Amino acid sequence: MRAEHLPALRIAPSILSADFSRLGEEVERVIASGADVVHLDIMDNHYVPNLTFGPMVCKAIRRRTAAPFDVHLMVKPVDALIPIFADAGADIISFHPEASEHIDRSLALIREKGCRAGLVLNPATPLHVLDHVMSRLDLILLMSVNPGFGGQAFIPETLNKARAVRARIDAHVAAGGQPIWLEIDGGVKLDNIAEIAAAGIDTFVAGSAIFGAPDEDGYYRRVVGALRRELDSTQAHRRAA
Ligand code: DX5
Ligand code: ZN
Numbered sequence: 001m002r003a004e005h006l007p008a009l010r011i012a013p014s015i016l017s018a019d020f021s022r023l024g025e026e027v028e029r030v031i032a033s034g035a036d037v038v039h040l041d042i043m044d045n046h047y048v049p050n051l052t053f054g055p056m057v058c059k060a061i062r063r064r065t066a067a068p069f070d071v072h073l074m075v076k077p078v079d080a081l082i083p084i085f086a087d088a089g090a091d092i093i094s095f096h097p098e099a100s101e102h103i104d105r106s107l108a109l110i111r112e113k114g115c116r117a118g119l120v121l122n123p124a125t126p127l128h129v130l131d132h133v134m135s136r137l138d139l140i141l142l143m144s145v146n147p148g149f150g151g152q153a154f155i156p157e158t159l160n161k162a163r164a165v166r167a168r169i170d171a172h173v174a175a176g177g178q179p180i181w182l183e184i185d186g187g188v189k190l191d192n193i194a195e196i197a198a199a200g201i202d203t204f205v206a207g208s209a210i211f212g213a214p215d216e217d218g219y220y221r222r223v224v225g226a227l228r229r230e231l232d233s234t235q236a237h238r239r240a241a
Helices: 020-032 055-062 081-087 103-112 158-174 193-198 219-240
Strands: 010-013 038-043 069-074 092-095 116-121 139-143 181-185 203-206
Touching: 010 038, 010 219, 020 038, 020 055, 020 219, 055 069, 055 081, 069 081, 069 203, 081 092, 081 103, 092 139, 103 116, 116 181, 139 158, 158 181, 158 193, 193 203, 193 219, 203 219
Parallel strands: 010 203, 038 069, 069 092, 092 116, 116 139, 139 181, 181 203
Antiparallel strands: none
């Protein structure tokens, strides 16, 4: 997939907060501004109380950038949409365990379509859903807000969860397992991203923090650059430790 040249810490703008009247341009601009991954929030007004966009929009904006598409399914049921989003250009597809009758099967379906597979944990979802599927996962996405809307406040307890999942992933890799991205979604801002990175997150969804103002005078480049500098300082801190 298109994720091979990415940095160790990745910024994934959520286009949920972008200007939907010119989505293609927004995607192009935010990637040209230094972001790594495009995060697409798919909501169905059933699993979550909001409705966004489907595979046709995904396919339409796919040709505007070579950056990986990280498709976050907030839909129930899940399985029928997996091949459709894979064909629409998704590189990563993640879903919520509560929305699938057969989690292991849904994960397998994603990989069969050549995509990377992710499981999304809501703030109150316990970690034991990971117990028997670690080898099936390429990504674990921790929700730091309740899913459904952009612009909500970060739930601090997610930091404890991040540290716990980081320990699980490190143990899995140390035992010979495949690498797994650890992503966070919700309320990520300039003033908390370093603390979140210190808890072991490597992929950072940011919606309103990036798209909160129009891209005038290089605004996206300044915001993405500032987020990146915060992450660089964490990495420097880690190396020094
Ligand atoms: C919420 C979505 C998020 C959302 C994040 O259900 O999954 O991706 O867009 O938005 P911010 O960064 O504004 O909290
Ligand atoms: Zn999301």
